[in-house]
Amino acid sequence: MSAQSVPALMLQGTGSDVGKSLLVAGLCRAYARRGLRVRPFKPQNMSNNAAVTDDGGEIGRAQALQARAAGVPTTVHMNPVLLKPQSDIGAQVVVQGKVLTSARARDYYRLKRDLLPKVVESFEIMAGDADLVLIEGAGSPAEVNLRASDIANMGFAEAIGVPVILVGDIDRGGVIASIVGTHALLSEDDRRWLKGYGGGGGGGGGGGGPRMVWRWKRPGNINARTQMTRAQSCALPCRICRVLPISMILIRWRPRMMWNCW
Secondary structure, eight states, X not given: OOGGGSOEEEEEESSTTSSHHHHHHHHHHHHHHTTOXXXXXXXXEEOSOEEEOTTSOEEEHXXXXXXXXXXXXXXXXXXXXXXXXXXXSEEEEEETTEEEEEEEHHHHHHHGGGTHHHHHHHHHHHHTTOSEEEEEXXXXXXXXXXXXXXXXXXXXXXXXXXXXXXXXXXXXXXXXXXXXXXXXXXXXXXXXXXXEEEEEOSGGGOTTOOOEEEEEOOSSOTTOOEEOOSOOOXXXXXXXXXXXXXXXXXXXXXXXXXXEEO
16 A cells, blocks of 8 residues: 555644644554554654654654554654754754754754655655554644744645644633634645644643544535544545544543534
């Protein structure tokens, strides 16, 4: 199966620490338990909490957790770009598990334009051995000052052609405003990748765990809201829905999940 034909879904957040990492980890476990070969992927991560991979490099610890949830060995290709802060304005740049350079924020902004091919290469390696790739974004796609050279959110979604779910933190006040505000700040070109909205909480390995209420965007029939207890037409690649009745997903961190199709 080619990388282009492998179903993939990307979770992007209205900001940092909204629960993306735990949601991806939980979904990795749920799909793996149903017999799919699942692979987690994060194009770019900024963290000093690194984990040594089975192939001898290093990735963000969140991706190591997600790999464990999926029941697969860790590899540098799960997190091809890792930024390890060294000061308030600079970081060590690790590409595919190896230190490339140290760069200030301004220098990295120019450098990352050249890193997208490496990120895409790593994604294709992961997809080549998977039935499903679950992708985690970084920060927020609404950071419009970073969009021109973005490789972590909509820039990557556009390069791969992957559907995006926007996640907000329902443990904090203002989640509706954060979702609406993020949507408003996205360009029309970026909005076309946005296929649904969801709520998480306790991001980055803390808190009481994710609680999700999804709203899938579906053309037409917008008044029909039915709990997704069987495969239905939705924004996901159809093979995922056929394989899994996703309303039955159970995540280990005591979620309250309700899936609705519009």
